Amino acid sequence: MKLNWKNLDETKSFLRLMNMDRQVDKNLSEDRTSKWKSDSGAGISFYYGASLLSSSHIDALGELADEQELLGKYRALLDGEIVNTGEKRRVLHHLTRGQLGKDVVEKGINLRDFYAQENAKVKEFSEKIHTGKIIGSTGKRFDTVVQIGIGGSDLGPRALYLALERIYRPKMQAYFISNVDPDDAALVCSKINLESTLFILVSKSGTTPETLANRNLIIDWMKSARIRGLDPARHFIAVTSKTSPLADSNSVVNSFYIDDNIGGRYSSTSSVGGTLLSLAFGADVFEELLAGAHEADKRSLEKKIRNNAAMLDALIGVYYRNVLGFQTSAVLPYSQALCRFPSHLQQLDMESNGKCVNRFGDRISYSTGPVIFGESGTNGQHSFYQLLHQGTDVVPLQFIGFLKEQSGQKIGIDFSSNQRQLNANLAAQIVAFAKGKKDENLNKAFEGCRPSTLLLARRLDARVLGGLLAHYENKVMFQGFCWNLNSFDQEGVQLGKTLTTALLEGKGDSKALSVYSDILGIV
């Protein structure tokens, strides 16, 4: 079936949405609060009663979903069509966690088999590390793993590691080096024992300048440590594409492969995230995460918008952005374990949909991806919530909550009263933002009508985390389809790279570049 790719403002359903009444009852009726709930898969529920939408808005969003053929486009992507038109690539991150569409075969290779095989390689390797069958060059067992990567090779895996380090006792302590700033590597080096540390170099192309610069720093560090027998080649592994200069070179213990069908920000469930997570927690934990993501992927195939949480979440975002004109959105996890999750979502969302040209290269005339920011609650409450409650712009909010804490059962202390306090704060905030409060002193008054949604699960374990990750990936994908964008390239990061290279190679012909080069002491 031929798909119809069209701009948002060419659809009838969007025009209809624009003309609908925008007033919504802010009294949070019981019907809305408890029954406006959708299943996101993996034990996650999506509550949207505190949104600024009426039931007819939801119906209209369902029509928009149909008119923009969101499910058909998702299916095409799953079946391996070239959805990333700019770079002429398939978009296959869903395939890392299971088969949902047709077999995808490229150059004779079934790609589901390829991803599964790399996971199996990772599993075997991590077991050898954990059992001491592979040891460091000076005879020490590996107890520490350092991921060296940037962007998608860093933010997702880092957020996932931090989310799980309380609930699963790490088999290896993990650190991360991403920034080309030498102070980043220096701090990690000061904390680790080189003899028992395994470094993962993560770069699809094998040429990412930050990652190569950090590899060189680590090798210098190893040499300057003057430890007899310490051999860098026996302390590095690579996660890269088969054709990259890093793959199977003599300078690494082992290589695990990814391919061009998986973009950096969508690579957490490939060996980019899998190697680190399997080494840190064991391959079984990573498999649980994949299972949770796969459940959410399946759920995203539901036809009815009220049963498809990722699609509904996406369309509510489109309504806020394009009908109500809100420019930002905050993600507020009531879980310290998700402290870096907003940074991952910031990349996932803003790099995918921060674009002003549609998938055919035409300038569009409506707003696309919003600015995404967030911090864990209750910390944020003591920080920027002032603006969220009483600022001059409305910021739609997404809360993430859990019934139980992660740590309780493991350490034998009763943490439940703190968890109760945490969730009381969350409940109070949802109601405060929605209902507001009258006061004659306007400084103490709250307008209310500040919309929020809630993603809720029992406890943050690997399965739930995988489900959350996939929920957001699928949400961003659906929004990209609505806006008629290619959410899978990132041409906006190229110009900076080009100018940096020109400057470092002394080829910058721009006067401005050379002035800033002087100011910044680049000789």
Added chain:
Amino acid sequence: MKLNWKNLDETKSFLRLMNMDRQVDKNLSEDRTSKWKSDSGAGISFYYGASLLSSSHIDALGELADEQELLGKYRALLDGEIVNTGEKRRVLHHLTRGQLGKDVVEKGINLRDFYAQENAKVKEFSEKIHTGKIIGSTGKRFDTVVQIGIGGSDLGPRALYLALERIYRPKMQAYFISNVDPDDAALVCSKINLESTLFILVSKSGTTPETLANRNLIIDWMKSARIRGLDPARHFIAVTSKTSPLADSNSVVNSFYIDDNIGGRYSSTSSVGGTLLSLAFGADVFEELLAGAHEADKRSLEKKIRNNAAMLDALIGVYYRNVLGFQTSAVLPYSQALCRFPSHLQQLDMESNGKCVNRFGDRISYSTGPVIFGESGTNGQHSFYQLLHQGTDVVPLQFIGFLKEQSGQKIGIDFSSNQRQLNANLAAQIVAFAKGKKDENLNKAFEGCRPSTLLLARRLDARVLGGLLAHYENKVMFQGFCWNLNSFDQEGVQLGKTLTTALLEGKGDSKALSVYSDILGIV
């Protein structure tokens, strides 16, 4: 001299600004790039050539500064006038780092003497800890310090500690517990040795629920550890107000005082930040930080707008917000050491100026504080820079850069090539955002005219860090004066607190609250 507090849209100079030509040459002439530079104090320069302003705009902003009496209001604040009108308090954080106005005397106490005396107490105490004159209850020397606080008692001190831990070898390793989420405390507990750890309880009122809940968790933890002789009272100190229930109670080793004239988000240079930083790095490092902040405070008294970087930065922000209508602003430090600095600024700015009511309690009809977000570069480049370059909304940027890395000289490895690469990226980004790039393929084209400014110093040490901190505090203060806000209260956080308490005490009479209470498993 009587000050004239008026709304931004009542000023003639703002009307004039609104009617001025908005077109600016985007070619970054050498004059603009190298000479549009202002001194921020403490060795920091503010470059604003890549902004969207002409020289006449700057002149007009100078007139606005005069008409809104920014300097007169700053002087009144320094002299101890009740500038925080809502809470009827003085605003004295500048006094923690030096005397710039008249003596401020309250109930017979000279408050400069009070703050200086608390710093002296902190200095003496931290020396006793470092030399082992005060030791833990089981006879071990303290080598670890944990700050327990939230909001302003956490974000500022944490950002400052992380900024300095590479350049000064910590005398004590520091950790932070802020969130009421029990998983926050659990992770820190798993990393420390209770016998050699000193906990700082930071709460001005002594009643912050998150902080008290975390104190109780730590005490439970200590008890359950069953270590003979381990006495919680000998492992806690307090930073609080003199009248708080925490002060000089039998449950702490020592107390250090703050008062109501210093708001949480402005308290980093009081004993709230000073205790932690003096314990971690030594009192001399904290004194350097205060000296840098004081230099920037002095510089903020400069009359001419082009010589007063904090004021200029503030007014450029007002121009973007109220004339050009931009809703967000990004802070992008090219230094991994400043990785948490954007979170501190997010609080500082959004909690101070995220308000829709002026200092007299009247609703205002113009935009105030923007959404602030940011990450360290080069990490951000591989993440949300796509939207900054090619998204549909313009986000004004503020870069922070340094000529030298922190770590080089200490560890004897040549890091300069990585620092060179870091700064080449920074130079390239400034130019790329300003000038853009034409391309027939619009997907690869960059519109340019995406404005930025740059704060630049030689190396990030304690003095420069103090200067940066004060630059932003003063910038936010000047913007608050422009918008006629009270930047020093935070009524917007109260409703959530009230509803939380009601819910926990079973007094919530709202149906919605009880539904969410059920959903979130609060029994």
